[in-house]
Amino acid sequence: MSLLVVGSLAxxxxxxxxxxxxxxxxxxxxxxxxxxxxxxxxxHMVGVVGEDFGEDNLNLFRERNIDLGGVKVVPNGKxxxxxxxxxxxxxxxxxxxxxxxxxxxxxxxxPHQYQQAKYVCLGNIDPVLQKKVLSQVSRPKxxxxxxxxxxxxxxPKELQETLQLVDVFIINDSExxxxxxxxxxxxxARLIREMGPKTLIIKKGEHGALLFTDNGVFSAxxxxxxxxxxxxxxxxxFAGGFTGYLAxxxxxxxxxxxxxxxxxxxxxxxxxxxxxxxxLFELSPLEITDRxxxxxxxxxxxx
Amino acid sequence: MSLLVVGSLAxxxxxxxxxxxxxxxxxxxxxxxxxxxxxxxxxHMVGVVGEDFGEDNLNLFRERNIDLGGVKVVPNGKxxxxxxxxxxxxxxxxxxxxxxxxxxxxxxxxPHQYQQAKYVCLGNIDPVLQKKVLSQVSRPKxxxxxxxxxxxxxxPKELQETLQLVDVFIINDSExxxxxxxxxxxxxARLIREMGPKTLIIKKGEHGALLFTDNGVFSAxxxxxxxxxxxxxxxxxFAGGFTGYLAxxxxxxxxxxxxxxxxxxxxxxxxxxxxxxxxLFELSPLEITDRxxxxxxxxxxxx
Numbered sequence: 001m002s003l004l005v006v007g008s009l010a011x012x013x014x015x016x017x018x019x020x021x022x023x024x025x026x027x028x029x030x031x032x033x034x035x036x037x038x039x040x041x042x043x044h045m046v047g048v049v050g051e052d053f054g055e056d057n058l059n060l061f062r063e064r065n066i067d068l069g070g071v072k073v074v075p076n077g078k079x080x081x082x083x084x085x086x087x088x089x090x091x092x093x094x095x096x097x098x099x100x101x102x103x104x105x106x107x108x109x110x111p112h113q114y115q116q117a118k119y120v121c122l123g124n125i126d127p128v129l130q131k132k133v134l135s136q137v138s139r140p141k142x143x144x145x146x147x148x149x150x151x152x153x154x155x156p157k158e159l160q161e162t163l164q165l166v167d168v169f170i171i172n173d174s175e176x177x178x179x180x181x182x183x184x185x186x187x188x189a190r191l192i193r194e195m196g197p198k199t200l201i202i203k204k205g206e207h208g209a210l211l212f213t214d215n216g217v218f219s220a221x222x223x224x225x226x227x228x229x230x231x232x233x234x235x236x237x238f239a240g241g242f243t244g245y246l247a248x249x250x251x252x253x254x255x256x257x258x259x260x261x262x263x264x265x266x267x268x269x270x271x272x273x274x275x276x277x278x279x280l281f282e283l284s285p286l287e288i289t290d291r292x293x294x295x296x297x298x299x300x301x302x303x
Numbered sequence: 304m305s306l307l308v309v310g311s312l313a314x315x316x317x318x319x320x321x322x323x324x325x326x327x328x329x330x331x332x333x334x335x336x337x338x339x340x341x342x343x344x345x346x347h348m349v350g351v352v353g354e355d356f357g358e359d360n361l362n363l364f365r366e367r368n369i370d371l372g373g374v375k376v377v378p379n380g381k382x383x384x385x386x387x388x389x390x391x392x393x394x395x396x397x398x399x400x401x402x403x404x405x406x407x408x409x410x411x412x413x414p415h416q417y418q419q420a421k422y423v424c425l426g427n428i429d430p431v432l433q434k435k436v437l438s439q440v441s442r443p444k445x446x447x448x449x450x451x452x453x454x455x456x457x458x459p460k461e462l463q464e465t466l467q468l469v470d471v472f473i474i475n476d477s478e479x480x481x482x483x484x485x486x487x488x489x490x491x492a493r494l495i496r497e498m499g500p501k502t503l504i505i506k507k508g509e510h511g512a513l514l515f516t517d518n519g520v521f522s523a524x525x526x527x528x529x530x531x532x533x534x535x536x537x538x539x540x541f542a543g544g545f546t547g548y549l550a551x552x553x554x555x556x557x558x559x560x561x562x563x564x565x566x567x568x569x570x571x572x573x574x575x576x577x578x579x580x581x582x583l584f585e586l587s588p589l590e591i592t593d594r595x596x597x598x599x600x601x602x603x604x605x606x
Contacts, residue, residue, distance in 0.1 A: 088486060186527040216600070219601045219602050220602075226490045298522045
C-alpha cells in the first residue's frame with residue numbers, strides 16, 4: 001500500500017541534559033517517513049527544503065526507498081530551522097529559535113501521481129495546509145493527522161475544519177487538555193472525537209498511550225527506559241510506525257489499530273535513545289520485532 | 304490465609320470539586336481491610352480509635368467479617384481526624400488539618416493470636432511502628448508496605464530500616480521520585496529495590512501502575528473514568544485488593560503478582576467513584592469480576 005507523508009523537513013539544534021547536537025536532520029515528515037520505511041516500500045514525501053539541505057541528506061531518504069518526487073528544493077533558499085532545549089525531567093522544553101525560512105511559502109501541492117495514495121499521514125504543519133492536502137487526494141483509505149499546541153491556540157477554527165476530514169488524530173496529553181479545555185483525559189477523548197476523528201490516540205510520554213475507538217479504550221504501556229537522550233521526533237516517529245504498520249497489513253480494525261499503537265510506541269522508544277533521527281538510521285528489523293515482543297510482555301496476563 | 308492489617312482509622316473531612324463530605328469513615332487500615340474483605344474471610348485489624356468512633360462504625364467492619372480484636376478503643380479519646388481539599392485536576396491536594404488525637408499514642412502491639420498471620424499489610428503509619436509490627440510477627444509469607452511523603456521526608460533513616468524487612472513496597476510516582484531523588488521512574492525503581500523490597504509497585508493515578516520484580520516490569524492500565532469524585536483512600540484500597548487477592552490464591556509468582564496489581568487497580572477504581580469508602584460498602588463480587596475483565600480488555604492484544 002502507498003503512503004503519502006506531508007510535513008516539515010528541518011535542521012534542528014538540540015540541547016538536552018545529556019548533551020547537544022547542532023544542524024541535526026529533523027522535521028515531522030523526516031521522522032514519519034523514516035519510521036514508516038521499516039514497514040512499507042512505497043512512501044511518497046511532500047515537503048520543502050532549501051538548497052542548503054544538500055544531496056547527502058536527500059540521499060539518506062532515497063537509501064530507505066522514500067520517494068522525494070514531492071520534495072521541493074528552493075534555489076538559494078534556507079531550510080526550516082528549529083532550536084530547542086529540554087529540561088532536566090525531559091517532559092518540558094523551551095523553543096530557543098524558530099526560523100521558518102522556505103517553510104513560510106510551502107504550498108502543499110500534491111503531485112498528480114501521489115493523489116491516489118491509500119494512506120495519508122499529515123505531520124505537524126499549519127492545519128490550513130493539512131486541509132489543502134486532503135482536498136487534493138482522492139478517497140484515501142486512512143488519514144492520520146498530528147498537530148501541536150501552536151496550532152491549537154493559533155488556528156483553532158482551521159484545525160476544527162481539518163479534524164472533520166481526519167480518521168485518526170494523534171496528540172499528546174497536554175495538547176488534548178488544551179484542545180478540549182478539560183483536565184480529565186477520558187472526557188477530553190470524548191470531546192475531541194466529537195470534533196470529527198473516529199479514532200483518537202493520546203500519547204502520554206513515559207506513561208504510554210491511549211487509543212480511543214468506537215470499541216472502547218486501549219491502554220498501551222511505555223517502554224521502561226532509564227535514559228531518554230532526546231525526545232525530539234518521538235511523536236512523529238510514533239505516527240510513522242503507526243501508519244506504516246497499518247499500510248503494511250492493509251486492514252483497519254480494532255486489533256490492527258491496537259497493534260499499530262504498539263508498533264508506533266516501539267519506533268518512538270528507539271527514537272529517543274539517540275539525538276534526532278540517528279537511531280532510525282541504525283535500526284534493524286530484528287530489533288523492532290524484539291522490542292515489539294517486549295511491549296507485549298509488559299502487559300501480558302496469562303489466564 | 305490470614306491477613307494482618309495495621310494502620311490508621313480516621314474521620315475525614317473531604318472537599319473535592321464535586322462536593323464535600325464531613326466525618327467520613329477513613330484511615331489506611333479502614334480502606335485496606337474493606338478492600339481485602341472481598342477476597343478473604345480471615346482479616347485481623349490492628350489500630351486505635353477514640354470512644355467517638357462508635358459501635359456503628361465498628362459494626363461496619365464486623366459485618367464484613369473483619370476481626371477487630373486488635374483495635375483499641377481509648378475511653379474518652381478522640382479518633383484521628385484529617386481534613387483535605389483536592390484541586391480541580393484531582394492530582395494534587397492540600398491538607399487543611401491533621402488531628403492525631405489517639406493515634407499519637409498508638410503503640411502497634413500485635414495480639415498474640417495474630418502473630419502467626421501469613422500475610423501482613425502495613426498501611427501508611429510511622430515507619431518506626433511498621434518496623435515494630437514486623438518484629439512481633441513470626442515469619443509471614445508476604446509483607447506489603449505503604450508509606451507517604453510525610454515519612455519519606457520526616458523519617459528517612461527509619462523508613463530505610465523498615466524497607467529492609469518488606470517484600471512488596473507500594474508508593475505513588477511523586478513519592479518514588481522523592482525517595483530515590485531521581486526524575487526517571489524506571490531508575491527510581493532500581494534504586495528503591497536496592498533499598499530492600501524485591502517487589503515494588505509505583506502507582507501513577509490516571510496513568511495506571513507499574514510492577515517491578517526480578518522478572519522485569521509489568522505495566523497496568525488505569526480504568527478510564529470520566530469522573531473521579533474523591534481520590535481519598537484509593538492507594539490504601541489498591542493495597543487491600545492487591546494483598547487480599549494474593550492471600551486468597553496463596554501463591555506468589557510473577558503472574559499472581561500481575562493479577563494482584565489488576566485486582567488492586569480494580570478495587571481502587573471503585574473507591575474513587577464515591578466519597579470516602581462509601582462505594583466499598585455497596586460493592587458486589589460480580590461488579591469486581593466484571594471490572595477486572597474490563598481491565599484485561601484494556602490491554603488485550605490477540606495474536
